[in-house]
Amino acid sequence: MSSKLRAVCAVGLALIVGLAGCGKPKAKPEAANNKRTIVFVFKLVGIPYSNACQKGAVQAAKDLGINVEFTGPAKGGDVAGQIRIIENQISRGVDAIVISPNDPNSVKPVIDKAMAKGVKVFTWDSDAPDTKRIFYVAAADDVGIGSDIMDQLAKDMGGKGKVGIMSGSQGALNLNQHVDGVYKALKKYPDIKLAKPILYNNDQPQLAQSGMSGLLQAHPDLGGIACVSSPGPPGAARAVIASGKTGKVKIWGLSLPSENRRYLKDGVVNGLILWDPGKLTYLTAKLVNDYLDDVKPTDGMEVENIGKLSVSDDGVIIMPGVVITKENVDQFDF
Template sequence: MSGLYRTIFVLLFIALLGSSCQSGPGNRYELVYSMEPVSSSGHSAPQSTDEPQRKYKIAFVPKGTEIDYFNYAAQGAQEAARNLGVEVLFRGSTIADAGLQIEAVERLIEEKVDLIAISANDPVKLVPVLEEARAAGIKVITWDADTLPEGREFFVNMVDPEVLGRHLLDTLASTMGEAGNYAIMTGSFSAANLNEWLKWINVQQREYYPDLNLVATVATDDDRDKAYEVANKLLMDYPDLNGIIGNSSVGPPAAAQAVKEAGKAGSVKVVGLSNPNLMRDYLHEGSAQVATLWSPKKLGYLTIALACNYLNEVLPVDGQAVEGVGIVRVNGDMVIMGEPLDFNAENVDQYDF
């Protein structure tokens, strides 16, 4: 068999393989690139089937355990855990705080988990403790929000950052008639993913919307109460405000509530990243116009599936099919799950998360 046909045969065979993080019936899961070792001669290397694989322990660390978005992600992570036969620990602080997150990782190092998957509150501050974890033999990946590359092996991202940032500005511009004053409510000025989206929001405005004017960018610290206070202050400080973008899940519902109470529903447009269950009533009432997100459950599921692969020495591959998620893209050391999804008054009732 020629080298070309042998390669095609191996790839087709790989696509039919099932795998799990634990041996035994009832724990099978299709992973397209869960492949057996191949020797330098091109033949499959022998593998031992006598020793059952032990059950891995994976720590799934959010920015904050009481933020709805991360609880939905945790549901997907636990579903993956059941399907793959691993143990998933949902650990972290109740609020988004880098110092508290560092403490959580330190405890996980003491527990000797097999892998830490973390949504980082700070891309720089988390690196030393994650390097400590890796030195202790614990594998580390990031999801939702990244660290510097030395802190982890790869990053599981929801969408392409440029696509998302530009898209958020487009949704606001379309509701405002491409003119007027707007503000941005971000979660934290230290979160890498939020800062990347902010960058592309600003680039899109400069390149395509000269009649839009950004008056303020303010942080909510991913706290519901602070987000509501920030939104009210924006409305008071800028009486001629025409729109608000929230780029973390607590921002848009807080902005919509403040706009509603101020009697400015419809005159101050509200768009941004949040889940449909939080935004449903506001979209129907007209105090918000568009909510954008992806499935956080799928993100949690994908993270655990890729973590399981990594524990078995298999890294993500561009075009990889993950059951229950779909085809993922890989750009360098970043996995991209899919495209953003918009919710409005017409379609929001089709979703429940």
């Protein structure tokens, strides 16, 4: 009895796989409206940063008259999920895929495969340098951002004191590179000492705050903190306010202005290093669209509303970033 039933199931399974194998490829979905489709694959969807990017993508779709879609894993650091999504887009046969890889090595096989199948692949926000991707659009390099944060912090600390570092998850490559940047810059300031341990907030505001509170207890003489992921500065600010150390502990970091507006104005957070994610995505969509029309980006080209781009030989396109302080925070609406 039981083995018969199992046989039925096995036949069912075989049927499914078999049907799948025999099926014939149908027309591309885009054929319906004949528009070009560019898909952005985020590191993670459903967070403010990706949202700000999506606004730029929507605007670009409108201005350029193309389809721009966005997708990405729903949980942080989901490298496998991201590959799965890219595979999906390849079988869908879109015109171009723009990726912000969670990990540069992991996407190599799938990027090379996409290129071989005629789907153009680009990266933005984070790079995958050793792949066949066509170009990479960034606001700054990952290590450079860390150094910039540390330099600004050192200036505000007067070049001496104790400094802490707060990152997001221990597994995130770009964050680890930011931290490397902070270390690198730290070497220039012999009078600044590192306060251990390095805090990891796992991208959760609560952990950012409690971690910072702990660090303030462990190092009562802490002079500043460099935060390399977005929940960092507001979380650190709340901890600093709660312990009445506003102004004594300087906070610089990578975060969105909307999350920090109040803290910047109150002088708890000293400044942010960032770029406009919407503009970055808009620019990327435009450059990719141009590329598909056979117009290639050139070094030093001026782009309206954005500024002068630097384009290097290995296909890295850098858009100028911004330093946000309480003076200019109201100019940014993301």
